[in-house]
Amino acid sequence: MSFSNDKAIYLQMADRIADRILNGELLADQRIPSVREYAVSLGVNANTAVKAYDSLAQDGIIYNRRGLGYFVAENAADRIRQSRRKAFFHDALPEVFRQMRLLDISITEVDKHWADYSAATEQQTNNDKL
Amino acid sequence: MSFSNDKAIYLQMADRIADRILNGELLADQRIPSVREYAVSLGVNANTAVKAYDSLAQDGIIYNRRGLGYFVAENAADRIRQSRRKAFFHDALPEVFRQMRLLDISITEVDKHWADYSAATEQQTNNDKL
Amino acid sequence: MSFSNDKAIYLQMADRIADRILNGELLADQRIPSVREYAVSLGVNANTAVKAYDSLAQDGIIYNRRGLGYFVAENAADRIRQSRRKAFFHDALPEVFRQMRLLDISITEVDKHWADYSAATEQQTNNDKL
Amino acid sequence: MSFSNDKAIYLQMADRIADRILNGELLADQRIPSVREYAVSLGVNANTAVKAYDSLAQDGIIYNRRGLGYFVAENAADRIRQSRRKAFFHDALPEVFRQMRLLDISITEVDKHWADYSAATEQQTNNDKL
DNA sequence: GTGGTCTAGACCACC
DNA sequence: GTGGTCTAGACCACA
Numbered sequence: 001m002s003f004s005n006d007k008a009i010y011l012q013m014a015d016r017i018a019d020r021i022l023n024g025e026l027l028a029d030q031r032i033p034s035v036r037e038y039a040v041s042l043g044v045n046a047n048t049a050v051k052a053y054d055s056l057a058q059d060g061i062i063y064n065r066r067g068l069g070y071f072v073a074e075n076a077a078d079r080i081r082q083s084r085r086k087a088f089f090h091d092a093l094p095e096v097f098r099q100m101r102l103l104d105i106s107i108t109e110v111d112k113h114w115a116d117y118s119a120a121t122e123q124q125t126n127n128d129k130l
Numbered sequence: 131m132s133f134s135n136d137k138a139i140y141l142q143m144a145d146r147i148a149d150r151i152l153n154g155e156l157l158a159d160q161r162i163p164s165v166r167e168y169a170v171s172l173g174v175n176a177n178t179a180v181k182a183y184d185s186l187a188q189d190g191i192i193y194n195r196r197g198l199g200y201f202v203a204e205n206a207a208d209r210i211r212q213s214r215r216k217a218f219f220h221d222a223l224p225e226v227f228r229q230m231r232l233l234d235i236s237i238t239e240v241d242k243h244w245a246d247y248s249a250a251t252e253q254q255t256n257n258d259k260l
Numbered sequence: 261m262s263f264s265n266d267k268a269i270y271l272q273m274a275d276r277i278a279d280r281i282l283n284g285e286l287l288a289d290q291r292i293p294s295v296r297e298y299a300v301s302l303g304v305n306a307n308t309a310v311k312a313y314d315s316l317a318q319d320g321i322i323y324n325r326r327g328l329g330y331f332v333a334e335n336a337a338d339r340i341r342q343s344r345r346k347a348f349f350h351d352a353l354p355e356v357f358r359q360m361r362l363l364d365i366s367i368t369e370v371d372k373h374w375a376d377y378s379a380a381t382e383q384q385t386n387n388d389k390l
Numbered sequence: 391m392s393f394s395n396d397k398a399i400y401l402q403m404a405d406r407i408a409d410r411i412l413n414g415e416l417l418a419d420q421r422i423p424s425v426r427e428y429a430v431s432l433g434v435n436a437n438t439a440v441k442a443y444d445s446l447a448q449d450g451i452i453y454n455r456r457g458l459g460y461f462v463a464e465n466a467a468d469r470i471r472q473s474r475r476k477a478f479f480h481d482a483l484p485e486v487f488r489q490m491r492l493l494d495i496s497i498t499e500v501d502k503h504w505a506d507y508s509a510a511t512e513q514q515t516n517n518d519k520l
Numbered sequence: 521g522t523g524g525t526c527t528a529g530a531c532c533a534c535c
Numbered sequence: 536g537t538g539g540t541c542t543a544g545a546c547c548a549c550a
Contacts, residue, residue, distance in 0.1 A: 005454075005456075008456075008548075008549065008550095009456060009549080009550075010549080010550085019232065022232045022233075023232060044550085045457075045550050047549095047550060048549085048550055051549085051550085081233055084229065084232070084233055085233055085235075088226075088229055088230075088233060088235065089243070092225075092226060092229070093226070093240065093243055094247070095222075096218075096222060096223070096226055097243075097244060097247045099214065099218055099222070100218075100244075101251065102149065102152045102153060102214070103152075103211060103214055103215055103218060105215070105218065107241055107244045110223065110240075111237060111241070113219070113223055113227075114227060114230075114237045117224070117227045121231065138524075138525065138526090139525080139526075140525080140526090164536080164537065164538080165537080165538060165539095166536095166537085166538090174526085174527090175526060175527045175528070176527095176528095176529095177525095177526075177527075177528090178525085178526060178527080180538075180539075180540095181525085181526095183538085188448060194265075194537090194538070195535090195537090196265075196268075196269060196533095196534060196535065196537080196538080197305075197533090197534050197535030197536075197537045197538075198535070198536090198537065198538095199536090199537060199538080200537095200538085268533075268534065268535095269534080269535080270534080270535085279492065282492045282493075283492060304535085305535050307534095307535060308534080308535055311534085311535090341493055344489065344492070344493055345493055345495070348486075348489055348490075348493060348495065349503065352485075352486060352489070353486075353500065353503055354507070355482075356478075356482060356483070356486055357503075357504060357507045359474065359478055359482070360478075360504075361511065362409065362412045362413060362474070363412075363471060363474055363475055363478060365475075365478065367501055367504045370483065370500075371497055371501070373479070373483055373487075374487060374490075374497045377484070377487045381491065398539075398540065398541090399540080399541075400540080400541090424521080424522065424523080425522080425523060425524095426521095426522085426523090434541085434542090435541060435542045435543070436542095436543095436544095437541075437542075437543090438540085438541060438542080440523075440524075440525095441540085441541095443523085454522090454523070455522090455550090456522080456523080456548095456549060456550065457521075457522050457523075457548090457549050457550030458521090458522065458523095458550070459521090459522060459523080460522095460523085521549100521550085522548100522549075522550075523547105523548095523549085523550105524546105524547080524548085524549100525545100525546085525547080525548105526544105526545085526546085526547100527543100527544085527545080527546105528542100528543090528544090528545105529541105529542085529543090530540100530541085530542080530543105531539105531540085531541085531542105532538105532539080532540080532541100533537100533538095533539085533540105534536100534537075534538085534539100535536080535537070535538105
């Protein structure tokens with residue numbers, strides 16, 4: 001699991017944390033890995049991990065307890081969900097629709113891909129459970 | 131018509147040219163604005179326009195005729211469509227689906243937004259015709 | 261027969277004239293095509309053809325008789341041969357040798373290609389005679 | 391070590407890097423000088439060095455690690471060798487042969503020059519070792 | 521420290 | 536007129 005080139009690494013790191021909060025892997029008031037741990041686990045400079053946690057803290061998604069580390073905020077999942085939904089419907093979807101127009105891609109084609117995706121992830125989820 | 135902050139200006143300029151090729155405004159072997167024209171028309175430094183055309187030329191979307199200017203390549207529209215479709219189905223759509231999963235957004239909700247978007251742009255197109 | 265992009269068109273035009281002098285197609289004191297003829301025959305701006313003839317005249321390879329056109333100079337072939345040989349042994353060959361070193365290409369391999377080339381052009385020459 | 395006039399400086403800079411990769415001075419995943427270092431070491435503006443690295447990156451010969459600098463790509467040497475060999479046998483050699491024909495230069499004469507060149511560079515290599 | 525972008529202005533060869 | 540290159544200097548985000 002590596003990083004994309006077209007987005008700041010620290011933002012990608014923050015996104016991954018947020019993802020894990022969203023899908024329930026990390027619960028409210030649960031401690032998340034220390035800056036150092038997280039940095040080495042991803043082969044990244046410590047300053048970069050600091051910046052990632054900083055940005056999450058700034059958004060009220062995690063909070064710091066001095067000497068103990070960072071913890072998931074009470075309403076973290078809700079905050080993330082809210083801001084992501086806004087980004088999704090405000091930015092991502094309109095751009096996707098614009099491309100569909102330009103590229104002559106029908107909504108039914110997208111629906112079909114969604115079905116495929118759903119089936120695949122469903123499968124994946126089941127495998128994970130075993 | 132100005133520029134977004136989260137992408138290099140020269141890339142946005144290139145994208146606009148590509149968009150105009152895709153939707154048929156610019157046809158194969160048609161001359162596109164000179165570097166300087168395009169630069170001043172967008173209130174940008176000439177070097178920035180140079181970089182935009184450079185990137186398009188590198189992708190085989192436009193070509194240069196010495197002393198005459200840049201022209202749309204024969205298969206430009208196809209090239210663009212192909213690379214964009216790949217990006218769409220390979221990158222954009224999977225990410226959209228991933229967000230839908232994380233955010234509990236159903237495909238029917240997306241379909242509805244598409245209907246709204248279609249109606250709106252339909253309207254727009256009709257207005258343009260008047 | 262079109263033009264390469266990495267050399268000025270007028271120089272390529274001049275080279276073609278020189279080639280035809282070298283291989284005996286154009287003889288001393290023979291008239292060469294008018295600037296206009298040459299320009300339209302190659303689909304090129306007249307000024308460009310003017311520049312090509314200018315550069316040849318500057319090198320003493322052709323001369324102008326007012327109202328009559330351009331003619332091949334007396335010692336044109338010799339001049340061309342001399343300057344080309346210098347360029348060949350001074351510039352082209354050393355660079356070729358340098359690339360051979362870097363690319364691990366042996367002289368015997370080049371010899372083989374020469375044999376192929378000779379056979380092919382021999383054939384070509386015979387066909388031309390028929 | 392300065393620059394030739396008949397080729398863009400940034401391309402000559404790129405060529406030098408490529409040469410050093412070809413002859414093994416720069417190995418895969420090795421860091422190359424920073425843009426600014428390379429620029430000042432050659433007495434050139436930083437933007438020119440940027441352009442040189444840009445062109446190498448576009449060809450997949452070097453890659454960027456954010457904040458760290460440029461590194462030699464895994465298969466860089468092969469890529470360079472392949473594209474140069476193609477240029478050599480496709481473009482350079484045929485042109486050399488054409489000139490040999492026009493100028494009545496025999497292959498044995500070229501072979502002799504190669505022997506001289508080989509002896510000279512051999513000598514050079516030995517000197518370098520001392 | 522790294523590269524990336526952008527501006528302003530200049531000079532050039534070419535068509 | 537066209538694009539191509541180069542310089543000088545600036546600001547920025549990123550690691």
